[in-house]
Structure formats: C-alpha cells, structure tokens
Amino acid sequence: MKFGIISDIHSNLEALQAVLDSARKQYVDEYICLGDIVGYGANPNECIDIIRNLAVKFVAGNHDFGVCGLANIAHFNDAAIKAIEWTKTVIVPEHIAFLKSVPLLLNHNNKLFVHATPSYPDSWAYILSMNDAIREFGFFDNWLCFVGHSHQPVTFTINRDHKIGSSIENSFVCTEKKRYIINAGSVGQPRDGNPESSYIIFDTALNKITFFRIPYDIKMCQEKIIKAGLPPFLAQRLEIGR
Numbered sequence: 389m390k391f392g393i394i395s396d397i398h399s400n401l402e403a404l405q406a407v408l409d410s411a412r413k414q415y416v417d418e419y420i421c422l423g424d425i426v427g428y429g430a431n432p433n434e435c436i437d438i439i440r441n442l443a444v445k446f447v448a449g450n451h452d453f454g455v456c457g458l459a460n461i462a463h464f465n466d467a468a469i470k471a472i473e474w475t476k477t478v479i480v481p482e483h484i485a486f487l488k489s490v491p492l493l494l495n496h497n498n499k500l501f502v503h504a505t506p507s508y509p510d511s512w513a514y515i516l517s518m519n520d521a522i523r524e525f526g527f528f529d530n531w532l533c534f535v536g537h538s539h540q541p542v543t544f545t546i547n548r549d550h551k552i553g554s555s556i557e558n559s560f561v562c563t564e565k566k567r568y569i570i571n572a573g574s575v576g577q578p579r580d581g582n583p584e585s586s587y588i589i590f591d592t593a594l595n596k597i598t599f600f601r602i603p604y605d606i607k608m609c610q611e612k613i614i615k616a617g618l619p620p621f622l623a624q625r626l627e628i629g630r
C-alpha cells in the first residue's frame with residue numbers, strides 16, 4: 389500500500405495538479421491531506437473540489453479553520469489575513485461546511501496525522517527544533533506521526549534511549565528501533581529555499597518514506613494571485629521558496 393501524504397496546498401492549483409500527476413505515476417493507493425488546503429493562493433474552490441474527490445482522509449489546518457471561522461486569525465500576518473478575507477468572499481458555502489467538518493487529529497492505520505502538533509493541535513505551534521520534537525514525542529504513542537504547517541520538509545526521530553535526531557534525507561526505511569515525526573513540506577508554498585512542491589509517499593510494504601520535489605507552473609500561479617488582488621508578496625515568495 390502506498391500512501392500519498394500532501395500538506396499546505398494553500399489554494400495553489402498548479403502545484404496541486406503537478407503533485408497529483410507525479411503521485412499517479414508512482415501508483416499511490418490512498419491520499420491523506422494534512423491541512424491548509426486554502427489560504428494565500430487564488431484557487432480555493434478548485435483545490436477543495438480536487439481534495440474532496442481524492443483524499444480519503446483529511447485533517448484541518450489553521451488557514452482552513454480561519455476561513456470557516458473556527459480559528460482566531462488575529463495573530464496571522466497581514467498578507468495571510470488579507471488572503472483569508474479574500475477567500476471568504478469567493479468560497480462556496482458547501483466548502484465552508486466541509487472545512488468545518490474536518491478533524492484536527494487523525495489516527496489511521498496506526499499512524500498519527502496532524503497539521504501542527506500532537507500536543508495541542510488547535511494551538512498551531514510549530515515543530516522546528518529538536519526541543520520542539522522531544523516535547524511532542526511525549527504526547528503520542530504511534531510509531532509514525534505526519535505533520536505539516538512549517539512548510540519545511542524534515543524528519544525528527546527518537547530512539548529507545550530518548551536520543552533525538554533530525555534529518556532532511558529524501559528517502560529512508562523506518563526502523564522499529566525509532567519513532568518518527570515527519571513533516572511533509574508544502575505543496576503550494578514551500579519555505580525551505582526550494583520552490584518545487586513537496587510531498588511524501590509512504591510505502592507500507594517496505595516501511596519506506598520518500599520525499600518528492602515537483603516543479604510546477606509558478607508563473608501561472610503568480611499571475612492569478614496578482615489578478616485576484618491578493619498581496620503581491622504572496623506571488624513573489626513562490627519563486628524563491630520562502
């Protein structure tokens with residue numbers, strides 16, 4: 389069984405289509421979306437349509453809950469708030485109802501899936517450092533936990549002696565001797581300096597994780613953001629992956 393794990397699409401239709409083209413060629417059996425389908429980009433309805441038809445499992449992100457009124461957006465940055473307000477003007481009511489119905493945390497196939505953190509998923513904290521990771525490993529028992537939110541692909545591990553590690557390796561086999569927190573990176577707005585879309589395939593037969601980076605039509609996506617009247621910064625950042 390191959391799981392395609394995608395996160396932080398952020399209304400970027402071009403990136404989502406490129407990632408799904410790649411995943412199909414890899415014979416992904418089942419998709420899991422780690423949240424933030426919307427926010428920042430110009431195609432929220434189209435992205436939700438695709439995800440609803442495709443992903444059998446979802447968890448919600450802070451932008452998803454921001455758009456449907458379930459998260460406080462006061463602490464978001466200006467561009468993010470503008471994008472949420474714009475999204476509210478174009479999103480169809482059926483999609484608002486869908487976003488409201490999405491859970492924050494999902495236990496599926498003995499794996500844990502959450503947008504931000506296992507500890508307090510609705511506080512929208514980040515797992516960026518070893519210290520963040522060691523705290524979070526204390527809040528769940530699963531062997532593997534998949535997260536998004538930071539838009540930076542990375543893997544944190546803890547072994548039986550509570551030794552923490554981190555890695556940006558593209559491909560590895562998970563060992564029973566460790567537990568893992570794996571950040572899928574972002575489909576629609578990568579922030580690790582590489583503008584190509586990020587997603588993961590987890591092959592359950594081999595216990596193998598593979599990170600993929602996929603180029604997409606950034607120009608087209610930027611033009612739509614500008615045309616929609618969204619902050620130009622949201623277009624510019626895509627080409628530098630920040």
Ligand code: ZN
Pocket residue numbers: 396398424449451537538539
């Ligand atoms: Zn995000």
